[in-house]
């Protein structure tokens with residue numbers, strides 16, 4: 215797939231600082247060691263400029279990229295609270311014009327992360343004129359403020375240097391965790407596949423035609439967790455990756471079907487709970 219570079223907006227209106235320091239406080243703050251501490255109240259208190267429902271934009275400049283941050287979600291409240299606590303200040307320091315969308319899978323059937331991301335795209339475009347979509351797991355936070363939450367000339371892998379893999383890429387084709395697509399890119403690839411149920415593969419199948427931020431900037435921390443019930447590894451997903459090209463046009467945004475169960479505006483995010491069905 216070839217992406218058209220001229221379609222990429224730049225952020226020339228908002229001044230981007232060239233030499234941000236590593237966002238040290240991220241490495242100093244307590245993470246999930248102290249489970250008594252719930253950071254959501256603190257996050258609300260510290261982010262008065264975020265509108266109800268989780269949208270924020272810089273006051274003194276116009277950001278040319280309008281960013282929807284989409285989080286696939288089920289039963290990870292604690293991680294979400296930590297994520298909000300870290301990420302709202304991070305995104306505001308980067309002068310982002312952004313909205314946070316938590317897309318929750320309703321029911322008990324196998325988790326389908328990629329389909330939830332497609333739902334996030336489909337719902338976010340109804341809300342605001344977003345032109346950049348960043349899909350983020352709820353348990354990953356970047357460790358360096360220079361890792362810009364912006365779209366780029368190609369779909370961008372933003373967190374390939376994870377602490378849990380010793381800051382190394384575990385395998386070449388990895389494309390997951392945090393990825394950024396312009397609207398044009400996402401439409402061009404027809405979104406993610408809807409047919410990856412259970413853990414593994416769904417994002418890796420788009421690894422061709424991507425770019426990666428330099429590995430020191432894209433260092434990220436993953437909150438520790440056990441494999442979730444309903445998201446067990448699905449070995450069939452590995453075989454599906456090889457058929458990605460033949461499926462791409464028919465399986466994705468163009469074939470997306472879901473039912474919205476509820477929309478809830480929270481103080482720092484918008485949650486959309488959806489029924490996305492179950493595997494055949």
Ligand code: UDH
Pocket residue numbers: 285286287288289290325327350351352353354388389390391413414415416417418436441442443444445
């Ligand atoms: N998730 C939930 N609830 C679940 C399962 C998954 O909210 O029950 C979401 C959540 O945002 C999570 C994401 O899906 O962060 C990914 O699931 P995971 O945390 O189990 O994945 P893992 O940390 O792998 O094991 C992350 C990426 C590394 C390899 C990517 C290969 N494509």
